[in-house]
Amino acid sequence: MNRLSIASTARALFGLLALSATTTFAAPGEHPDIDLRVKACTGCHGAEGRAAADGYYPRIAGKPAGYLYNQLVNFRDGRRQYPLMSGLLQTLTDDYLQEIARHFSALDLPYPPPVRSTQKASVLAHGERLVREGDPARDLPACASCHGSALTGVAPALPGLLGLPHDYLAAQLAGWKSGIRHAHAPDCMAEVARKLNAEDIQSVAHWLSSQPVSQGGKPAAVLEKPLPIRCGGVTEAAR
Template identity: 60%
Template sequence: MPRHIPRWLSAAAGAMLALAAWIPCTHAEERIDDGMRERVAACTACHGAEGRAGADGYYPRIAGKPADYLYHQLLNFRDGRRQYAPMTWLLVNLPDDYLREIAQYFAGLHPPYAANPRTQAPAAQLARGEALVRDGVPGRPACAACHGADLAGIAPAIPGLLGLPRDYLLAQIGAWQGGTRATPAPDCMATVARALSPEDVAAVAAWLASQPLPAGYAARTAPDHPLPIACHGVPQPVATEAGP
């Protein structure tokens, strides 16, 4: 027998046990509920206790992310718009309501962030990354224009960008570029990602991963201006007309 069980297989087994505690029923009083901590054990097996992040740089922090963002990602994995077989396998039989409960549970957790290891990168690359994140360039909106000036995200559906490992950022931008990560139209991140050169992707990931987390880092409740590009699931501020 193998000495080590793959993490995703162990997590999958946990998911099946957790799913057994949530069996859709006609009457709410028939629902068996052992508590969310036990029911999301398969999630925390990879994403860390309370969703703080995995130790290997590829399982991101999910604690405190906006609930709609987490919910949409669970739907995307389940329905094949995001390609990662272990996640799809875990979610394929879970109903929408249960996925929303999982999203709301992790959105309500706010454990302290781990110290962010400083990314080593050439100064010119970091400067390019900061310019793309803060200011953008013609045809490529700045990251801050959607994710907020503090890059903490905007509830209910835009995640923060700090506290994520460079390898994870590189993998996700690459997934949008290659079509293995997608959302229903309008898929704004795919549009932005595909306009980035490999050098730009490396610069953005390096700069974001190198930034310290400010105190009180958390998603804002609403954008203070219309977003520069339409995104699925993200409500747009409504411009008010001037009075007479």
């Protein structure tokens, strides 16, 4: 294990201890103060959920509340695999997770400028084409057709794709493709990711991570068009 991995694990373990302490000493039906409760989250996801510097813990501040809640439930219930997250959440109720999701969703914090890509123009062009247009020949919908034309997500349950590091984006797409990551059925992202090859995944991740965040990163209120594919965990309000 390298020094960076050790540091990340130590932060997560500290967060696990902090959350365990707050839940242990809370009276039945009583939640501790929200700032204390989310220390476990910010231990890995960075101050106020702005993202960690190592490229694997994503920004959670300002994400749609429905999306954040779905991910917390997915970790707790085993659809997403990461032992530290599962350990943090396994005893928490739906109401508790909704409060945490609403807290981070309400944060309105600026995004840092993107890291300039060193990839070839052809790699970035391929990624942009898949994001903006998809690939009809492979029945592959554009990322923008679900995540919004500004790529900042759609309330209440579709996340933005900008302001995320390359390593995180590539790892999540690969996880869906390999079957490591799952979402509520029907799992639309798994269906999409299975149609991507390694070059596609890298190109999309490189292009997205190199783009500035538009409209302050705020998700759109409604979809511009109906979703091109059925997606579990997306409420009727977002369809």
